[in-house]
Amino acid sequence: MLSKLVxxxxxxxxxxxxxxxxxxxxxxxxxxxxxxxxxxxxxDYLGLALTDExxxxxxxxxxxxxxxxxxxxxxxxxxxxxxxxxxxxxxxQIDPVTNxxxxxxxxxxxxxxEMVIWMDDRPRPSDHALRTQAGFTLGHWEGGALVAKTxxxxxxxxxxxxxxxxxxxxxxxRFYRHGDIVTVLMIATDPVYxxxxxxxxxxxxxxxxxxxxxAGCVTGYEGHEPLAAVPHFDPAQNPFADEFVKLYHLPKEAxxxxxxTLYPEYRKKIKDTYVPPPPCTDSCGAAGNxxxxx
Amino acid sequence: MRALAAFVAxxxxxxxxxxxxxxxxxxxxxxxxxxxxxxxxYWVSYVTENWRYRMVTPAKGEYRRIPSSRAAIPIxxxxxxxxxxxAGRQCKSYGAGNIMSVPGRLxxxxxxxxxxxxxxxxGMQTRxxxxxxxxxxTAGATARSWQGQSTATWEPAAGGGGSLRVxxxxxxxxxxxxxxxPYSEQTTVTENFDLAPLADGGKLLLVNTVIEDPxxxxxxxxxxxxxxxxxxxxxxxxxxxxxxx
Numbered sequence: 001m002l003s004k005l006v007x008x009x010x011x012x013x014x015x016x017x018x019x020x021x022x023x024x025x026x027x028x029x030x031x032x033x034x035x036x037x038x039x040x041x042x043x044d045y046l047g048l049a050l051t052d053e054x055x056x057x058x059x060x061x062x063x064x065x066x067x068x069x070x071x072x073x074x075x076x077x078x079x080x081x082x083x084x085x086x087x088x089x090x091x092x093q094i095d096p097v098t099n100x101x102x103x104x105x106x107x108x109x110x111x112x113x114e115m116v117i118w119m120d121d122r123p124r125p126s127d128h129a130l131r132t133q134a135g136f137t138l139g140h141w142e143g144g145a146l147v148a149k150t151x152x153x154x155x156x157x158x159x160x161x162x163x164x165x166x167x168x169x170x171x172x173x174r175f176y177r178h179g180d181i182v183t184v185l186m187i188a189t190d191p192v193y194x195x196x197x198x199x200x201x202x203x204x205x206x207x208x209x210x211x212x213x214x215a216g217c218v219t220g221y222e223g224h225e226p227l228a229a230v231p232h233f234d235p236a237q238n239p240f241a242d243e244f245v246k247l248y249h250l251p252k253e254a255x256x257x258x259x260x261t262l263y264p265e266y267r268k269k270i271k272d273t274y275v276p277p278p279p280c281t282d283s284c285g286a287a288g289n290x291x292x293x294x
Numbered sequence: 295m296r297a298l299a300a301f302v303a304x305x306x307x308x309x310x311x312x313x314x315x316x317x318x319x320x321x322x323x324x325x326x327x328x329x330x331x332x333x334x335x336y337w338v339s340y341v342t343e344n345w346r347y348r349m350v351t352p353a354k355g356e357y358r359r360i361p362s363s364r365a366a367i368p369i370x371x372x373x374x375x376x377x378x379x380x381a382g383r384q385c386k387s388y389g390a391g392n393i394m395s396v397p398g399r400l401x402x403x404x405x406x407x408x409x410x411x412x413x414x415x416x417g418m419q420t421r422x423x424x425x426x427x428x429x430x431x432t433a434g435a436t437a438r439s440w441q442g443q444s445t446a447t448w449e450p451a452a453g454g455g456g457s458l459r460v461x462x463x464x465x466x467x468x469x470x471x472x473x474x475x476p477y478s479e480q481t482t483v484t485e486n487f488d489l490a491p492l493a494d495g496g497k498l499l500l501v502n503t504v505i506e507d508p509x510x511x512x513x514x515x516x517x518x519x520x521x522x523x524x525x526x527x528x529x530x531x532x533x534x535x536x537x538x539x
Contacts, residue, residue, distance in 0.1 A: 172490075
């Protein structure tokens with residue numbers, strides 16, 4: 001009897017000290033005080049280290065592609081988890097026999113597919129398995145963080161500005177919780193389109209109210225006839241290539257995502273040539289999160 | 295019923311014995327010995343976020359993404375870097391409320407067994423993270439400074455690893471952004487330092503930062519600058535504060 005009690009104690013004490021895990025299920029509202037993409041500027045590759053091929057391909061992108069009826073409900077890939085404006089609606093799926101978490105599901109938004117993080121050590125699919133927008137994600141706990149890796153996604157975009165991400169890319173995730181804030185760290189590596197990883201961290205605050213971003217995508221005519229040509233630009237003549245440069249006097253190599261622009265040396269390099277833009281007079285505050293299109 | 299009572303009693307004894315056994319040992323060991331993670335070394339800013347607000351000086355008057363209060367607006371619009379320089383206040387954007395977002399390098403070392411030191415080459419600042427805080431009753435009496443007074447605690451995770459938590463107060467008023475978006479002397483900064491591996495074998499240091507100011511912020515300002523580990527200090531380039539760049 002005593003041995004059984006001691007064994008049960010070990011289980012209880014072990015469980016109570018298992019602070020390597022945190023409660024992830026719930027609703028997490030986006031904090032939105034950091035800027036990754038200015039969203040409404042078509043050519044904005046700030047903070048990226050792109051290959052020449054990626055830059056050229058991005059410059060061919062015309063955002064009106066998304067008005068084509070066959071692309072309207074395509075949605076965005078896994079990276080949009082930290083690039084999009086929405087919060088996290090996380091549920092956990094529990095094995096009723098073992099009481100262990102089998103998976104976490106981050107609920108879909110109207111233009112983003114749900115992400116399932118499998119926690120049961122299942123094998124990763126074959127390299128020849130079907131690739132999807134969401135990809136396949138395995139997770140585990142490590143040093144107090146939820147660690148996950150996404151593979152098997154379709155080639156897509158890492159920015160809404162048409163910056164591509166290949167189907168050879170891998171996204172490593174870390175979810176840290178400190179108090180009521182979860183920080184999601186994304187490290188995307190892509191041998192085709194990124195010279196260095198795209199690293200984005202985004203904060204979310206525990207929401208007392210459930211979030212619900214589900215909305216069925218309904219297609220409609222947006223000016224493109226079925227079977228019409230795919231809208232695109234000649235990369236050498238993209239009409240928006242200089243818009244961001246002119247708007248904020250930014251160096252072109254920074255807007256176009258050259259590697260050197262991510263490091264402090266670059267700041268020193270442009271110190272004597274940079275001309276600050278005129279004082280801000282419109283949409284200058286916290287609510288003006290997106291730049292004004294000219 | 296008696297079995298349940300015995301179970302509770304045995305567990306309570308076992309648990310309290312464990313706690314008692316750990317307390318003296320933990321108290322006797324220095325913060326350096328108890329380190330949950332090792333963040334010492336040289337680190338370089340990897341500016342993939344807020345690029346437009348960090349790598350160049352934004353336009354005067356722009357405070358997008360910062361939940362500035364109504365009281366802050368006149369100060370934002372009155373920003374005068376030349377006046378700051380003349381007043382010897384050119385380090386206002388290098389205080390603890392912003393220093394980790396200033397592109398540059400960090401050199402993190404143990405000043406002593408209970409104090410982590412963070413030096414920055416940008417602005418040539420020094421932060422001291424005290425694991426053995428001074429008496430809280432006298433802490434407020436110390437002079438305010440750009441880097442304030444920081445207390446640090448380890449947040450170890452079961453199974454190894456964890457996080458470093460730092461709470462900073464007693465700050466000189468400063469700027470959250472180079473273009474004069476203010477924070478007041480009542481500001482507090484709560485940071486959690488976490489590590490993550492990179493695919494190339496390197497390390498990433500993530501600094502989750504929550505800045506709270508009852509005067510100039512309507513809500514906490516949350517940022518998470520990150521740094522890549524460097525093998526040595528060969529790129530260390532001390533540069534004095536600048537009010538305009």
